[in-house]
Amino acid sequence: MKTVGTTIAEAVLLLVVAAVVGLGVNAARGRDSIKLLNDYFTIKVTPPSPPETNEPNEPNDPNDPNAMGLGFQALSHEEVVKIWEDPKYRHQLYVIVDARNDHAYESGHIPGAVQCDYYRFEDFTAEVIPAVMGAEKVVVYCHGGDCEDSLLVCGKLIEYQIPWHCIFVYKEGWEDWVARGMPIAEGRE
Numbered sequence: 001m002k003t004v005g006t007t008i009a010e011a012v013l014l015l016v017v018a019a020v021v022g023l024g025v026n027a028a029r030g031r032d033s034i035k036l037l038n039d040y041f042t043i044k045v046t047p048p049s050p051p052e053t054n055e056p057n058e059p060n061d062p063n064d065p066n067a068m069g070l071g072f073q074a075l076s077h078e079e080v081v082k083i084w085e086d087p088k089y090r091h092q093l094y095v096i097v098d099a100r101n102d103h104a105y106e107s108g109h110i111p112g113a114v115q116c117d118y119y120r121f122e123d124f125t126a127e128v129i130p131a132v133m134g135a136e137k138v139v140v141y142c143h144g145g146d147c148e149d150s151l152l153v154c155g156k157l158i159e160y161q162i163p164w165h166c167i168f169v170y171k172e173g174w175e176d177w178v179a180r181g182m183p184i185a186e187g188r189e
Contacts, residue, residue: 034119071164072154074171075139077180083139084110095135097128099142099149100174110141110177111185118152129160138166144173 026033075083088094089112098105098113105115114131116124132138138157142149150169157167178184
């Protein structure tokens with residue numbers, strides 16, 4: 001029969017071994033590793049309030065069907081298609097940002113979309129921030145449904161001084177795009 005002390009010692013040893021193995025596996029993942037000092041779960045910036053209007057439903061009004069999450073403006077599928085088809089998209093005045101991970105992005109994304117995985121945001125800043133800096137409209141999407149990665153990326157864009165009024169969320173996201181039979185691109189662009 002084991003004593004309480006032996007059981008505690010075994011539990012501590014098991015915890016130490018698990019931590020060493022977990023940290024080793026994380027380090028071996030390279031660029032896909034979890035950065036231990038990043039705060040992945042807190043959006044530190046509250047977007048500024050939209051300009052005052054006399055309209056009954058301002059974008060931050062919770063009863064407004066076009067308001068979403070932290071006050072970011074939501075777009076319907078039809079509105080995203082209009083942006084995607086607009087010549088300004090080809091001239092990079094409108095930018096679509098895919099907030100999903102590498103595997104999801106490479107498996108299929110909206111043609112021309114720039115990838116920006118929130119959980120590895122620092123890996124994408126060199127490409128994403130210059131792309132969205134002068135854009136008139138920045139549309140961010142993730143899987144859709146309960147996925148909040150697009151909202152998290154929008155919060156990061158605010159931190160980089162992208163104006164609130166330029167940022168939009170495609171709330172139905174990738175799943176809706178595919179379900180409607182829209183064109184997709186695969187691999188890296």
